[in-house]
Amino acid sequence: MRHRLPFVLLVLAMKVCAQENTDNSATMKQILERLDTLEKENKQLVQDVQSLRQELAASHSTAPTAVSANGQPNQPSVDERLSVQERRTAEQAQTKVEAAHKFPIQLNGMLLFNAFANIGNSTAEYSDNYSLLTGPNRAGATVQQTLLGLNFEGPHLPGDGRVNGFLTMDFYGGSADPAYTRLRLRRAGISFDWKNRSFSIGQDKPLISPYAPDSLAEVGVPPLAGAGNLWLWVPQARYEERLHIGTDTGFTGQLSLMQTEESYATIPTPLANTLEEARPAVEGRFAFWHNFDDTRRFEFAPGFHVSTTHVGGMSVGSHIGSFDWLVVPASHVQFSGTVFKGQNVASLGALGNGFAITPGGAVRPVKSAGGWAQVAFPITNRLTLNIFSGLENDNNSFLAASSVVHNWTYASNVMYHIGPNVVIGMEALQMRTRSLLGIRGIQNHYDLALGYLF
Secondary structure, three states, X not given: OOOHHHHHHHHHHHHHHHHHHHHHHHHHHHHHHHHHHHHHHHHHHHHHHHHHHHHHHHHHHHOOOOEOOOXXXXXXXXXXXHHHHHHHHHHHHOOOEEOOOOOEEEEEEEEEEEEEEEEEOXXXXXXXXXXXXXXXXXXXXXXXXXXXXXEEEEEEEOOOEEEEEEEEEEEEEEOOOHHHEEEEEEEEEEEEEOOOEEEEEEEEOOOOOOOOOOOOOOOOOOOOXXXXXXXXOEEEEEEEEEEEEOOOEEEEEEEEEEEEEHHHOOOOHHHOOOOOOEXXXXXXXXEEEEEOOOOOEEEEEEEEEEEEEEEOOEEEXXXXXXXXXXXXXXXXXXXXXXXXXXXXXXXXXXXXXXXXXXXXXXXXXXXXXXEEEEEEEEOOOOEEEEEEEEEEEEEOOOOOOOOEEEEEEEXXXXXXXXXXXXXXXXXXEEEEEEEOOOOEEEEEEEEEEEEXXX
């Protein structure tokens, strides 16, 4: 028995070694197979890279190269390099921030610094309501016109539609004291968009006044407010239908149900407690447009506004007809503007003369006519010159003698991009007013602005 035990142990050891050798062989076979697969994939990858390099070299060799008169390749100009940098900045700006509900949000806006000076004898009662024109002979600086915005992308809709949204705020609310400013809602909306139609709800400018002059000086209150630019941001719901005639021509029809801001008008003291501050209104705009190419285009659009003011137990109609345009005949010039005529227009951001009381106690609407126009000259990709002017004239002999019934404002500015997202602007503006009594006022406004776009 003792002689058999070593033999048995030897046999067991040999079996264990054989088993281990078998396992090692299987493992080694699997490793070799994986290495062989990786080697084949690497060879294919190298071939693909070489093929792409050959195609890229061929495309470069066939592309025309601009040369100068001495036969040397032309270097890109400053404007061309700026264009490339602006495109790269725009691409970086497309980076989205994801919200809690997993849909992207894009942050945008402008940090805006203004240094300004006012010189003149304009009526303080009127100028106090209009942005940095507050009072004659006043100078200062502010960052309260800084803008902060968000763009939203929502879910898809049946019929290949999409939900989108936007929100724009500034810091022009509260006091003029920098320590007591607060965020103020300007524009906001949720839009349900399809290829040929859209429906949106939110707060925006009047439908009949879609454009505005370009300015870095008047932002808290838009330029030419009270001088032809109907600007007041009010709650509304819009429907838009787009009809295409070919690829370059079409019609756009828009209807809006909105809420007016009746308290924006100057209210005669006897009627101060009888005014309904918010009233429904209907607006329409019908645009015809045509694109000649990627740059040249035009758009013309008539519009209307209908609402009724309730004050002193009476109804005062508001009826406005409008016409706006945008014409780009060449790459270095652009025309835009709006004209209107009607009665009781104050609730959209006009001078404030909506209605007046007759000696017999009746309430009568104030008739108004006005508008504005701008010509813009994009001289280079960096430099733009804007010239604009606006006028509003109100007609009612029953207004208070001190009421401003005529406002003519004109201005010019230059905007220069010192970087893709840094712009400096200089503007000079003159506002000429006249009261019903005939008192005239002139105020000059000078502004130096620096904006950082983000």
